[in-house]
Amino acid sequence: MRWVNHGETVRYDSAWVRLLTADIELPDGRRFDHHLIRMPMPAAGVVVLDPDRGVLMLWRHRFISDTWGWEIPAGRIEAGETAEEGARREVLEETGWEPGALTALTSYHPSAGISDQTFHLFVAAGAVEVGPPADWFESERVEWIPVARVREVIRAGQIGDGLSLTALLWCLAFDEI
Amino acid sequence: MRWVNHGETVRYDSAWVRLLTADIELPDGRRFDHHLIRMPMPAAGVVVLDPDRGVLMLWRHRFISDTWGWEIPAGRIEAGETAEEGARREVLEETGWEPGALTALTSYHPSAGISDQTFHLFVAAGAVEVGPPADWFESERVEWIPVARVREVIRAGQIGDGLSLTALLWCLAFDEI
Numbered sequence: 001m002r003w004v005n006h007g008e009t010v011r012y013d014s015a016w017v018r019l020l021t022a023d024i025e026l027p028d029g030r031r032f033d034h035h036l037i038r039m040p041m042p043a044a045g046v047v048v049l050d051p052d053r054g055v056l057m058l059w060r061h062r063f064i065s066d067t068w069g070w071e072i073p074a075g076r077i078e079a080g081e082t083a084e085e086g087a088r089r090e091v092l093e094e095t096g097w098e099p100g101a102l103t104a105l106t107s108y109h110p111s112a113g114i115s116d117q118t119f120h121l122f123v124a125a126g127a128v129e130v131g132p133p134a135d136w137f138e139s140e141r142v143e144w145i146p147v148a149r150v151r152e153v154i155r156a157g158q159i160g161d162g163l164s165l166t167a168l169l170w171c172l173a174f175d176e177i
Numbered sequence: 178m179r180w181v182n183h184g185e186t187v188r189y190d191s192a193w194v195r196l197l198t199a200d201i202e203l204p205d206g207r208r209f210d211h212h213l214i215r216m217p218m219p220a221a222g223v224v225v226l227d228p229d230r231g232v233l234m235l236w237r238h239r240f241i242s243d244t245w246g247w248e249i250p251a252g253r254i255e256a257g258e259t260a261e262e263g264a265r266r267e268v269l270e271e272t273g274w275e276p277g278a279l280t281a282l283t284s285y286h287p288s289a290g291i292s293d294q295t296f297h298l299f300v301a302a303g304a305v306e307v308g309p310p311a312d313w314f315e316s317e318r319v320e321w322i323p324v325a326r327v328r329e330v331i332r333a334g335q336i337g338d339g340l341s342l343t344a345l346l347w348c349l350a351f352d353e354i
Contacts, residue, residue: 001317002238012189012196016212017291019189019196022240027314035193036241037214043290061179063199064213065286065293075290106331109242110287110339111294113220113252114194116242119339137204140178154283155351162287162296166343172350174332 001027008036016041035114042107042118044087045074045163047171048099050126053144055168055177056095060139062161070145070153071164074119083107083120091124095142096133099124105170110162121167123176147177178204185213193218212291219284219295221264222251222340224348225276227303230321232345232354233272237316239338247322247330248341251296260284260297268301272319273310276301282347287339298344300353324354 006023013019018040021033048056057070073094077086084102091099105121133142145153150168159165171177183200190196195217198210225233234247250271254263261279268276282298310319322330327345336342348354 003240062289063180106334108337108339112239112338157283160285161289162285165285169346169350173346
């Protein structure tokens, strides 16, 4: 059943993120302010798969959670880009590899209870090395990780980045890798 | 490599969500304000699996994205609860079924580029029906969905809730279901 939204109030606004409260009435009559976050810029990520090398990944630090982990190339889709164009650009900028043909896997809301942020996931058929990554500061190193190792790393709980985890699990679940 | 965080400024604060900007310096010397969201209360979700019935799921509307979809029972962990205790409580409150033994699958940050929000995922060995769900207003209906159908629904892109999608993909990838 739907909750009645009697209106939203912007508490903080920026081009990147908007925080609001919604005046929500539950079907049982209770009424309260519910926080929500609107993020106008969706993100896209790519599982770049090479039959011999494995999956193209970045070893990077996230300052917000102060954690290190393996991630797939991903980032915000810029104005005027399609999700696929943004995904291709991020792979090249973050890894220095030009991905092959992209196939869309799915799109979803990573934190649907609080935010409308949207992630678009793709798989790419291999990649060709172009040069050092333009966004070299995004990661400590870029490596091809064998699929068997990717499975181990996920299972060990060592991929804490949700976009990467969800995209790789999709590929494992549906035999994309 | 690490980005230098020269300090954070709180832009909006509440018990549920805190929005800040961090004064970030990149390794290439560029310096800018980076938005981040801190959410002190992690959430937990459970894939309740019955060998005959399938997976216990809720058909619910999300007002933030104005979307309907199948989700697993999940919610915020309350103060004083362990992740497992919160997960068990949410299953019972949202479905009216008491889950069997829980096994931890993994924990992750659903949106690591902007938020420190943490999700804890579990699988439960079946469930016993106790009565109507206390939180009946959380969903339109509660149903056991056969695993084959769960695979179809995910593949069709009809599970847009990230926590549910990631938990179910984990189970499919690692043959939990």
